[in-house]
Amino acid sequence: DHSFDPNEHQHVRYNPLCGDWVLVSPHRTKRPWAGQVERPSQQDPPRYDPANPLCPGVPRPNGKINPDYQSTYVFPNDFPALLDDSPSPPDDGKDDSLFQWGAARGECRVMCFHPHTDITLPLMTQAEVRAVIDRWIEELEDLGKKHLWVQIFENKGAIMGCSNPHPHCQIWASSFLPNEPRMKDHNQRQYYLNHGTPMLMDYVAREMEKQERIVVTTDCWVALVPFWATWPFEVMVLPSHRHISRMTQLSSQERDSLALLVKKLTTKYDNLFECSFPYSMGWHGAPTGPRLKDFEADKYWVFHGCYYPPLLRSATVKKFMVGYEMLAQAQRDLTPEQAACRLRELPDEHYKLKNK
Amino acid sequence: DHSFDPNEHQHVRYNPLCGDWVLVSPHRTKRPWAGQVERPSQQDPPRYDPANPLCPGVPRPNGKINPDYQSTYVFPNDFPALLDDSPSPPDDGKDDSLFQWGAARGECRVMCFHPHTDITLPLMTQAEVRAVIDRWIEELEDLGKKHLWVQIFENKGAIMGCSNPHPHCQIWASSFLPNEPRMKDHNQRQYYLNHGTPMLMDYVAREMEKQERIVVTTDCWVALVPFWATWPFEVMVLPSHRHISRMTQLSSQERDSLALLVKKLTTKYDNLFECSFPYSMGWHGAPTGPRLKDFEADKYWVFHGCYYPPLLRSATVKKFMVGYEMLAQAQRDLTPEQAACRLRELPDEHYKLKNK
Numbered sequence: 001d002h003s004f005d006p007n008e009h010q011h012v013r014y015n016p017l018c019g020d021w022v023l024v025s026p027h028r029t030k031r032p033w034a035g036q037v038e039r040p041s042q043q044d045p046p047r048y049d050p051a052n053p054l055c056p057g058v059p060r061p062n063g064k065i066n067p068d069y070q071s072t073y074v075f076p077n078d079f080p081a082l083l084d085d086s087p088s089p090p091d092d093g094k095d096d097s098l099f100q101w102g103a104a105r106g107e108c109r110v111m112c113f114h115p116h117t118d119i120t121l122p123l124m125t126q127a128e129v130r131a132v133i134d135r136w137i138e139e140l141e142d143l144g145k146k147h148l149w150v151q152i153f154e155n156k157g158a159i160m161g162c163s164n165p166h167p168h169c170q171i172w173a174s175s176f177l178p179n180e181p182r183m184k185d186h187n188q189r190q191y192y193l194n195h196g197t198p199m200l201m202d203y204v205a206r207e208m209e210k211q212e213r214i215v216v217t218t219d220c221w222v223a224l225v226p227f228w229a230t231w232p233f234e235v236m237v238l239p240s241h242r243h244i245s246r247m248t249q250l251s252s253q254e255r256d257s258l259a260l261l262v263k264k265l266t267t268k269y270d271n272l273f274e275c276s277f278p279y280s281m282g283w284h285g286a287p288t289g290p291r292l293k294d295f296e297a298d299k300y301w302v303f304h305g306c307y308y309p310p311l312l313r314s315a316t317v318k319k320f321m322v323g324y325e326m327l328a329q330a331q332r333d334l335t336p337e338q339a340a341c342r343l344r345e346l347p348d349e350h351y352k353l354k355n356k
Numbered sequence: 357d358h359s360f361d362p363n364e365h366q367h368v369r370y371n372p373l374c375g376d377w378v379l380v381s382p383h384r385t386k387r388p389w390a391g392q393v394e395r396p397s398q399q400d401p402p403r404y405d406p407a408n409p410l411c412p413g414v415p416r417p418n419g420k421i422n423p424d425y426q427s428t429y430v431f432p433n434d435f436p437a438l439l440d441d442s443p444s445p446p447d448d449g450k451d452d453s454l455f456q457w458g459a460a461r462g463e464c465r466v467m468c469f470h471p472h473t474d475i476t477l478p479l480m481t482q483a484e485v486r487a488v489i490d491r492w493i494e495e496l497e498d499l500g501k502k503h504l505w506v507q508i509f510e511n512k513g514a515i516m517g518c519s520n521p522h523p524h525c526q527i528w529a530s531s532f533l534p535n536e537p538r539m540k541d542h543n544q545r546q547y548y549l550n551h552g553t554p555m556l557m558d559y560v561a562r563e564m565e566k567q568e569r570i571v572v573t574t575d576c577w578v579a580l581v582p583f584w585a586t587w588p589f590e591v592m593v594l595p596s597h598r599h600i601s602r603m604t605q606l607s608s609q610e611r612d613s614l615a616l617l618v619k620k621l622t623t624k625y626d627n628l629f630e631c632s633f634p635y636s637m638g639w640h641g642a643p644t645g646p647r648l649k650d651f652e653a654d655k656y657w658v659f660h661g662c663y664y665p666p667l668l669r670s671a672t673v674k675k676f677m678v679g680y681e682m683l684a685q686a687q688r689d690l691t692p693e694q695a696a697c698r699l700r701e702l703p704d705e706h707y708k709l710k711n712k
């Protein structure tokens with residue numbers, strides 16, 4: 001009759017935002033790894049490469065030449081997954097419960113963060129990161145006029161399918177509410193109806209009390225490993241001082257404070273395995289679009305960021321979300337508390353800047 | 357005013373089994389690929405390797421020596437994610453809507469398919485595949501006595517996190533119903549309440565009429581690319597002649613017929629890019645366990661297999677399910693109909709056996 005220790009004993013945890021569960025098996029960190037090892041990411045890409053279509057002044061595959069941009073730069077994706085003028089499927093599929101399809105319209109853009117290929121977010125100044133945040137907000141305002149959902153996301157590193165080392169993200173805006181935000185909308189709405197308060201504001205308040213999963217804080221923001229994290233070093237970014245439902249609501253001070261948080265978090269990420277830390281990340285907030293005025297969503301949505309990094313043990317060993325995870329349920333080895341502790345204890349100074 | 361062509365124009369499709377949507381962007385197949393390329397899988401592993409802990413007669417890390425097995429061989433996983441005697445978390449988390457956890461108990465086993473490391477499923481005889489199916493059913497019967505869910509799954513290939521080339525699968529049995537089967541249970545139940553028939557039997561009947569997504573059939577089974585497939589060459593295996601809710605219900609003829617189907621499907625997979633085709637696959641059927649007798653689940657559950665292969669363009673270029681997919685919604689380029697057509701037209705003879 002030993003007693004339960006979450007850092008020793010398996011259990012399941014519930015994700016109230018997405019409505020699913022994760023299996024936590026901390027005893028399994030002892031397992032040796034004989035599987036696939038990733039190639040370490042090519043160190044230090046050149047600052048400027050005349051063959052890189054994301055660099056200033058370089059022609060893109062469609063023949064257009066990038067301007068000599070000095071800060072951020074946004075252009076339409078040359079191979080968009082979403083077009084704005086595609087014909088719609090016939091209505092006959094609408095009521096067929098087994099073969100149901102629908103129209104999809106949208107726009108895809110690419111956004112460069114900085115003119116230099118070797119300057120990733122943690123290596124930028126706070127002011128440069130602030131310029132990225134300002135541009136995200138401008139794009140959200142612009143695309144959000146027309147589109148119900150604007151997904152800003154960054155795939156970083158070859159291991160995350162990113163084909164270009166230049167610091168950049170993508171923005172895919174759509175006429176439909178995609179699965180993930182649809183579920184988050186549903187669950188935040190239900191919580192609000194039951195409790196009268198926004199779920200994630202209640203959550204962040206309790207995390208600030210508990211302190212065990214906090215990674216970094218700035219005056220307006222907190223980065224934490226959520227109680228229900230599935231990826232080993234998954235992090236959620238949340239407002240800690242007031243309820244914000246959409247990125248467009250950020251004050252100047254909140255933008256500066258978020259810039260500092262992003263810089264600190266990505267610095268810790270790079271310091272963890274002393275590599276340019278790969279991840280997919282993105283921002284979620286209340287839906288946009290012309291239907292906006294009918295929406296109650298602002299009351300229950302809390303704006304937040306999601307970081308999903310694949311690495312588990314080192315710069316070359318990742319967590320595979322495969323068989324059991326695809327067929328049954330996400331499984332993790334190290335606990336969210338252990339992950340938060342490791343990240344929290346890392347220095348705030350980037351390993352590449354140490355000797356400068 | 358051009359008219360809608362599903363093989364040309366973007367749209368969304370609904371997955372009635374899981375309750376989510378996929379974005380289909382067929383125009384995007386024209387996109388060039390400059391991203392990460394996988395190492396081709398090591399060709400032809402040796403038939404026997406005295407250092408491989410899955411081979412007959414070889415000691416495993418825990419010191420136990422594998423018997424000199426001649427057909428299938430099952431043993432407990434030496435690094436199980438689920439143990440059967442772990443202490444439970446305290447009850448205080450049960451009613452906390454933000455920090456909810458629960459007990460997880462279970463068992464993990466490993467099952468070798470064949471004594472020879474170089475003999476994968478498509479290279480086995482039909483009788484050898486039948487022995488694998490018989491053993492799956494035995495394990496399901498055994499573990500299903502106690503456990504609510506028995507997940508049989510195979511991770512094949514280094515790209516799928518598989519660390520050992522020896523043909524094998526895993527079986528993780530749990531005290532809880534994991535997310536994926538829980539959603540499938542919910543949606544199949546709803547459909548049954550609304551229509552009075554099992555969803556997937558209605559579905560398979562309509563697919564057999566339409567014929568556009570069928571890959572292989574045998575007298576009792578069909579392998580098809582589901583209308584709502586997310587992975588490029590995803591395939592679902594379904595009973596085509598009668599309603600079967602759990603693998604344990606298979607007659608001898610149905611087992612033989614399934615063995616033939618598995619052999620034909622995996623042969624086509626290998627022939628697609630002339631490589632040992634990687635995937636994660638697994639079987640889903642009505643839940644098991646002591647609660648079984650109370651269950652109505654047999655009425656609405658249809659036993660089926662799911663194949664999720666990562667490759668997209670060649671043996672070395674995979675589909676990355678990253679940024680947009682993780683934050684918003686799965687996206688595919690080639691349509692399920694195009695994928696089915698390519699697989700269907702491949703020869704039934706394995707490329708490695710051609711010159712024999």
Ligand SMILES: O=P(O)(O)O[C@H]1O[C@H](CO)[C@@H](O)[C@H](O)[C@H]1O
Binds near residue numbers: 323
């Ligand atoms: O059990 P294995 O083969 O060591 O591990 C593999 O399959 C498991 C079940 O899908 C995953 O949780 C692991 O991430 C993966 O590496």
Ligand SMILES: O=P(O)(O)O[C@H]1O[C@H](CO)[C@@H](O)[C@H](O)[C@H]1O
Binds near residue numbers: 161163391676687
């Ligand atoms: O748009 P990219 O960078 O070419 O493509 C990458 O990100 C997309 C959005 O997450 C994914 O659909 C692709 O599979 C991935 O390779």
